[in-house]
Amino acid sequence: NAGVTQTPKFQVLKTGQSMTLQCAQDMNHNSMYWYRQDPGMGLRLIYYSASEGTTDKGEVPNGYNVSRLNKREFSLRLESAAPSQTSVYFCASRTDWLYSYEQYFGPGTRLTVT
């Protein structure tokens, strides 16, 4: 039981390049999330998916797209990377118990855009 896994762990991009961050969970959770963490900013929600086939914007969606490929996988795509997207990206999933809001996080992807 690996929980939430993310690939890659590190990535360096040049401005304008594209890439996809991969996330998978093996807990059979319906809800999945993408966050970015910047110094002094906490974690900010980029996109989330309440169930397979649905996605919604979070607080900072500009410059990103997502795909909920199936129940297990939720990917985040940067079409044209910018230095402002240098950050640590975390994927999370949430238990489906009605009265529980705990989210479980992956180890993160550290992205640098030069």
Next chain:
Amino acid sequence: DQQVKQNSPSLSVQEGRISILNCDYTNSMFDYFLWYKKYPAEGPTFLISISSIKDKNEDGRFTVFLNKSAKHLSLHIVPSQPGDSAVYFCAASSRFGNEKLTFGTGTRLTIIP
């Protein structure tokens, strides 16, 4: 508009003493609060939570207190241990908020041996 605020970026506490981390919120619709712990180069891990119908929740060395009238919550760690050194984030959610969590900016706790 920071709806969840952790006003202390850092805190140092001697081993064995009590650590108190504070969090304030502005959105009165929040009805569930969580604390996460984060070590460097790892993802946040869930620590403890509290529903707005309670004012205290305890789990071993960790206790969370909620003061709804003041829109304030705190995390107490007793006794503090070196392994508690980490960044602590508080987060809030609302049953009307589509399951989303709003995070504070974090407090770096250092336990001094």
